[in-house]
Amino acid sequence: MFAFTYQRPEALSDAVGALAADGEAKLLAGGQTLLPTLKQRLAQPSALVDLSRIPGLVGITRTAEGLAIGAMTRHVEVASSPVVREVIPALADLAGGIGDVAVRNRGTLGGSLANDDPTADYPAAVLALNAIVVTDRREIPAGDYFRGLFETALEEGEIITRVDFPQVECAAYMKFRNPASRYAMAGVFVAKTAAEVRVAVTGAGQSGVFLWTEAGEALTSDFSPQVLDTLTPDPDELMSDLHGSAAYRAQLVKVMAQRAVEKAAR
């Protein structure tokens, strides 16, 4: 680890100011990716600005549309929240399956979305549920937020404050874990509203999380696993590595999607 200064502001404006004053500063929002990166000397920020003491960034609120979850809300809190369990149970399931207990005790929703790891779980939920990412300066619809591998719509110094998740008729998340890392190799979040079905895929895409629109359209007309029997995502868009070819990932996406539909319909 290289040396850095540590700051823990108690107001959002102070955090915004700290980032504005120092282009090499990084936000610390749980640190479950950042700290291992620092330990391996793969990043050298001048300062870490810890968001954990800023009021208003933590908490789960029932809203007219669904749920509002503070950016610094930890995975364990989402996983164990009776409110989440009632309004969007699939989101609680997803949070309860992120990493391991230690990761869930420290990692946060906002940290996961700002990092936008292509194998992270939360992006699939945000995209499938058509959530809104709220920052210190604007509201970003999920469809505009994800821009590729570790790439988002966030501007320099912009801080996620909360995410608004609309309630849906039913939803489910199924994940096939990478045997070694246990990150998603194919994580599929299926969400059904009165108007449409959205199928978001994480862990498999070459450009990060994506909507499998063909599956969504088919499921909109017939919400059954069998409707996906003849569909497979285009392997050319999927990752290929030591752990599996693009064709294998395409198969996993299909199977996870079918299992998610089955679970959501229960």
Place this chain on the structure above:
Amino acid sequence: MSTATITPIGAAVRRKEDHRFITGKGRYTDDLDRPGQAYAYFLRSPFAHAAIRGLDIAAAKAMPGVVDILTGADLAADGIGDLICGWMIHSKDGSPMKMGSHPALAKDKVRYVGDHVAVVIAESLNAAKDAAAAIAVDYEELPAVADLAHAREGAQIHDCAPANTAFEWELGDKAATEAAFARAAHVTTIDLVNNRLAPNPMEPRAAIGDYDSGDEAYTLWTTSQNPHVARLVLSAFVGIAPEHKLRVIAPDVGGGFGSKIFIYAEETVCAWASRRVGRPVKWTSDRSEAFLSDAHGRDHRTHAELALDAEGKILGLRVHTRANMGAYLSTFASSIPTYLYATLLSGQYDIPAIYCEVDALYTTTAPVDAYRGAGRPEATFLVERIVEKAARELGQDSAQFRRRNFITAFPHQTPVIMNYDAGDYGAALDKALEFSDYAGFPVRQAEAARRGKLRGIGLSNYIEACGIAPSAAVGSLGAGVGLWESAEVRVNPTGNVEVLTGSHSHGQGHETTFAQLVSARLGIPIEQVSVVHGDTDKVQFGMGTYGSRSGAVGMSAISRALDKVEAKAKKIAAYMLEASEGDIEFKDGRFTVAGTDRSLAFAEVALNAYVAHKFPTSEIEPGLKEGAFYDPTNFTFPAGCHVCELEVDPLTGVTTIVNFTAVDDFGVVINPMIVEGQVHGGIAQGVGQALLEGVVYDADGQLVTGSYMDYTMPRAGDLPAFQVGMTQTRCPSNPLGIKGCGEAGAIAAPAAVINALTQALGTEEVPMPATPARVWEIIQARAARAAAE
């Protein structure tokens, strides 16, 4: 003293050492700090193969906190020798193996990613890392030789080894084997890759070198399975210091699996550098360095043929193996694919003729040496895969085919050196078939098929040679050392006991098992026995722990020392009881005059041995302390039958082990709880090899599986609850009847898993690790073939 306080042999007592470990009081090398210590960081090669054209340390040396930077040139200037391989193998043509120069710090060339280029010694690890980044190395990249299959044709790695060949060795009777094949009614052939594994002990390697300029003596704390061998090698071959000026301490060590047998560059450099810089020098590996530089295991490519008569009786076995040695010959590397491998190719079977050729090849990868089982897993995997395939080709039941070919009379001389002393392979097979409900498998298979799952069951009737080993025998095969073990039993005046052993416990539970032996033998509570190991200043000499030898060899030495203690104590008791020595009986911790109620407790005799008031010291020396060096008369031959039953999800390729049965014959068992734990751990590693683990280098020789992001360790969730059972034939080759249990699971499990998987998938071509992706691809290929037909 009542017998209730004695812990008998065969009792499943809890481990004495666990109080220390689970309360955080273990003392591992990295827990230790020496006054004034500096920190070492190794600059490692980023290339698989490169010539070093220049090495400029000037700027780095001037950086803050840097104490010194040392290179291969400094090592040479101080006359420090190369690291060695201690087992000589001769090729078929009689020539000695080609041992490439292996300096602890590179001289002119690097030969694998992670090879040691220079060491930075600094006030802190961070300062050392900063300076290492400032060392300018002018590399001239050379072609990598990453693939064992094409190692011969690759760029030459060592000047002394044309075609990257360390040796071309053979074992067995070629002519007799060819004759067996000439009269065979059926020949089964198989091609296998035994995948390369990273050892992954929980505690990474570490070392602290500390030179005392007053005594001109070194102390080296290091994560070793055999500290005396480390001292011998560092003294006699590397030349760090004379043996009496070098103390090696291996304190608590958190697992080894073989990888901590070897004498590596890092501890060598820490010891040497502590004198150069005049301060203690500490190095602790991080996990990334462990993946790069711990000696790996396995990595064979084998073609084999089995000759059979019309009824399915095995006539002969012919094997050709290419073994990857990595970039250098590690400490015992040459023995693994030779005398620890080909000598087990008879398995549990009566095979009249065997011929095996092994080509040991260099590649630009980390050195390969012993890893749990060491050669014997490779042999068992080959034998049990080809036997299974033969049974299937002949349309015979797997179990019956094996039974027909079992060795049933002992001793049995195999065509490949080993003389099996005792065993009952049919008994283990029967018990395993019963435990696993082998007969009920077709019903379970059909039920699984209705759920859309592919189900398979696989046997593995393994044998291993443990208790290594008779010194003269291994000496005749090229070993540079003898493989006896030493023990000293010190009885204190108050009657408690310290056992000093040359074995080394790094997870095996010696502090319990060895104490249990003493408790049972002397009739004193197990709490009154301490076990001392791992320090060359305390234990005079020892050969260490590997090859499942600590029970069969290490405890036999203790047993011999206990014989002497008892004999002397009887003499003293005879004087105290005013009886003749021949009338003294020793039982349950009491010396009794036969046929009387006159008796003494062990502790009373121990005290009298030291006060020496009641016996003539001209006849009997005071004190009660005895030692023994025990050299075994033969290897031991643990054997058994493991059965794996599994299901495959054809949609995802995921394999789930639904049942795993292990029936083992370990001879006499001292502590069944510890033995079961060894079996469990071994199976986990064997399942890991079969389904999960595999070291991968890319074509440039870069390590792809350099972290747990890509290297799959077995997790509890990958394994079922094991059914473990035992059969017992006493080992006639040592006084305790012990065979050894440390490696059985890792030896047996891979073949059991793959035999089950090949059955489930309906093809013999299933590579290890059989990851979900690979299994799914196999299912796809089969479906495509079926569609085309």
